[in-house]
Amino acid sequence: MGGKVTCTLGEVKQRADFIIYWGGNPAECHPRHFTKYTLMQKSKFLPKGRKDRTMVLVDIRETKSVKASDIFLQVRPGKDFELITILRALVKEQHVTDAQIAETGITREVLDDLVARMKAAKFGCMFFGMGLSMTRGKHMNSAALLTLAAEMNAFTKFVAMPMRGHGNVTGADVIMRWQTGFPFGISFNRGYPRYNPGEFSTVDVLVRGDCDAAFIIGADPGGTMPQPAIDHLKRIPTIVLDPHITHTSKLARVHITTAAQGIAAPGTAYRMDEIPMPLKPALKSPYPSDEEVVRRINEAIAKKPFWIPEGSMPQMLTEQV
Amino acid sequence: MSATAAKTETPLQVIDNATCTFCGCVCDDIQLHHDEMRIHKAKKACVLGTAWFLNHTAEKKYPAALIDGKEATVDEAIEETARLLHEADMPLIYGMSNTTCEAQKECAAMADSLGGLLDSHTSL
Numbered sequence: 067m068g069g070k071v072t073c074t075l076g077e078v079k080q081r082a083d084f085i086i087y088w089g090g091n092p093a094e095c096h097p098r099h100f101t102k103y104t105l106m107q108k109s110k111f112l113p114k115g116r117k118d119r120t121m122v123l124v125d126i127r128e129t130k131s132v133k134a135s136d137i138f139l140q141v142r143p144g145k146d147f148e149l150i151t152i153l154r155a156l157v158k159e160q161h162v163t164d165a166q167i168a169e170t171g172i173t174r175e176v177l178d179d180l181v182a183r184m185k186a187a188k189f190g191c192m193f194f195g196m197g198l199s200m201t202r203g204k205h206m207n208s209a210a211l212l213t214l215a216a217e218m219n220a221f222t223k224f225v226a227m228p229m230r231g232h233g234n235v236t237g238a239d240v241i242m243r244w245q246t247g248f249p250f251g252i253s254f255n256r257g258y259p260r261y262n263p264g265e266f267s268t269v270d271v272l273v274r275g276d277c278d279a280a281f282i283i284g285a286d287p288g289g290t291m292p293q294p295a296i297d298h299l300k301r302i303p304t305i306v307l308d309p310h311i312t313h314t315s316k317l318a319r320v321h322i323t324t325a326a327q328g329i330a331a332p333g334t335a336y337r338m339d340e341i342p343m344p345l346k347p348a349l350k351s352p353y354p355s356d357e358e359v360v361r362r363i364n365e366a367i368a369k370k371p372f373w374i375p376e377g378s379m380p381q382m383l384t385e386q387v
Numbered sequence: 388m389s390a391t392a393a394k395t396e397t398p399l400q401v402i403d404n405a406t407c408t409f410c411g412c413v414c415d416d417i418q419l420h421h422d423e424m425r426i427h428k429a430k431k432a433c434v435l436g437t438a439w440f441l442n443h444t445a446e447k448k449y450p451a452a453l454i455d456g457k458e459a460t461v462d463e464a465i466e467e468t469a470r471l472l473h474e475a476d477m478p479l480i481y482g483m484s485n486t487t488c489e490a491q492k493e494c495a496a497m498a499d500s501l502g503g504l505l506d507s508h509t510s511l
Contacts, residue, residue: 096412097433103412230411238483238491238507245495252505254498255477259505268481268506277504279475281468283494285482285508303471307486311449319471321453322464326485328408329426329443333487338411345487346405348421349445354461356490364497366469373473373502 071216073191073225074339075103081111081223084187088124088211089146090195090229093131099229100134104191111188120183124149125197137180142171144202150210154217156181190215190224199228205263230338233327234284237336257374272298280304283356284327288313307356322359325351333357399427407432408485409439472501484508 078085085104092099100106108115123135126143141149149170155162156177167174184190192215199208211226218224230236239249246252248261264270268287271277272295279302288296289312296317304318309330315321325331330351334342399420406415407429419440420428429440452464459467472478480498483491484507498505 095435096410097435098412098414102414232410232484232508233408233413234486234488234491235484235508236411237488239509241483241488241491242495242505242507245492246499246505250505250507250509252498254502254505257502259499266504266506268479268504271479271504271506277475277477277479279471279478281472281478281480281494281497283480283482283490284485287481303475305468305471309443311453315453318453319455320464320468322461322468323449323451326443327487327490328406329440330445331487333489335406335408335413335487337413342488343406343413343415345408346402346419348400348402348405348419348426348440349423349443351445352447353451356486357493359461359465360490360493360497362465363468363472364493364500366465367473367497367500370469370473373500 070212070227071219071225072227072339074341075227075337077189077225078191078227079103079107080109081189082191083112083118084120084122084184084190086122086124086190086192087131087135087229088192088194089126089197089199089201090193091125091129091131091197092193092195092229093129093134095195095231096229099193104193105134120187122180122183137176139172139176139180142169145170146198146201146207147203147210150207150214152177153181154210154214157184157214157217157221184218184224185221187222187224190218190222192224192226193229194226195229196231227339234335236338236340237334237342240336240340240342269295272296275301278302281307282314282318283307283360286312286314288315288317307359309353323353324356324359325353327356331355331357397422407436407439409435472497472503475501475503478503480505482508 105116112118121135122137123131124139124141132138152162194211215224215226243249246259251263251267253260253266275298300317305320306315306318307322307324309326328345330347330349332347333345336342399422402419405417405419407417417432418430419426425444426440429437450458451461452459454467478501480494483494
């Protein structure tokens with residue numbers, strides 16, 4: 067689980083009586099999250115369902131999810147890290163000045179009330195979205211929230227879980243952790259995996275112009291990335307694997323059409339709580355699956371000399387002893 | 388008109404407990420009604436899931452592969468991809484969100500064998 071204090075959505079459904087959504091809009095981005103897992107379900111431990119649960123929403127603006135919430139905290143944009151740090155201090159009854167609280171755009175009364183409710187909860191769960199993890203502070207925001215969840219366990223059961231979008235991104239994390247030991251932002255250029263977000267993460271690599279070829283699978287950076295990154299993708303040979311001709315395909319040197327996962331291609335996808343789900347494709351696609359195409363590319367690469375100048379694979383440690 | 392009439396005559400095949408991979412919820416209780424060409428109904432799916440299932444068909448809408456904007460076979464495209472990636476000093480393997488774990492594992496192997504960069508949609 068990568069060190070997170072977390073649980074499965076099944077546990078949330080059965081037990082969580084205090085839910086915080088931070089920087090996410092599940093009403094529009096994960097429409098069945100409320101009804102299937104977090105708010106509406108009744109259980110042995112929460113027989114009255116919605117009435118037994120409290121939902122807090124933290125966001126910079128009023129979204130459609132506000133209607134579903136009991137408490138809405140409108141945090142000043144870019145002040146999430148400060149707010150989490152203040153909450154961590156208040157939970158431990160440490161001194162926080164009025165000026166520090168005023169900076170976040172929320173009053174002391176509201177925060178004191180929130181902390182009291184968090185401590186009184188039987189099972190608290192914090193879901194955080196891209197509004198937290200992709201704004202100022204980035205992964206440090208997520209780390210702060212996960213720390214708050216861990217520290218809350220001195221008082222009551224508390225967990226945190228990222229709200230993952232886009233199908234199988236959770237699977238990508240899990241597979242990379244399993245294969246390399248790191249979840250994303252990995253470089254193999256020394257022959258072994260190294261992890262350094264900021265240096266090896268895609269936006270940074272593209273904006274600096276560090277890579278001289280790009281292989282894009284199941285994503286459309288041409289539609290989501292900043293312009294300097296897209297410009298670099300245009301300059302270098304880009305290869306795209308996608309069921310559709312995407313923005314990125316139009317600027318790519320090679321595009322290969324593949325079958326859409328879960329609709330025409332079988333396999334496994336991970337749910338946001340890291341539970342693997344088998345896919346049940348309904349249609350037979352005229353295109354090959356991603357898996358087949360990538361495997362065949364790997365076979366073609368394996369026929370060429372290895373990338374180290376001598377053209378030999380690095381020796382295993384056991385062989386050197 | 389005749390095409391739609393033919394479709395209604397043949398009963399649709401039903402798949403129970405199908406998995407939707409549009410968002411991170413990965414709901415696994417969807418009932419799909421399909422005729423092997425397209426999915427006509429996705430019961431229990433949300434707005435986003437319904438659009439996801441109904442917008443994909445088994446039709447051959449796009450060319451199998453494109454090299455420099457020209458149509459090519461998959462075999463040619465695979466060879467060209469292997470050549471471009473092998474020639475590069477620092478290739479980047481990126482994305483892996485709308486694909487299966489099996490394909491993601493192959494991508495990790497590719498980055499390893501190329502000595503390149505590996506990153507997912509997480510770091511946008």
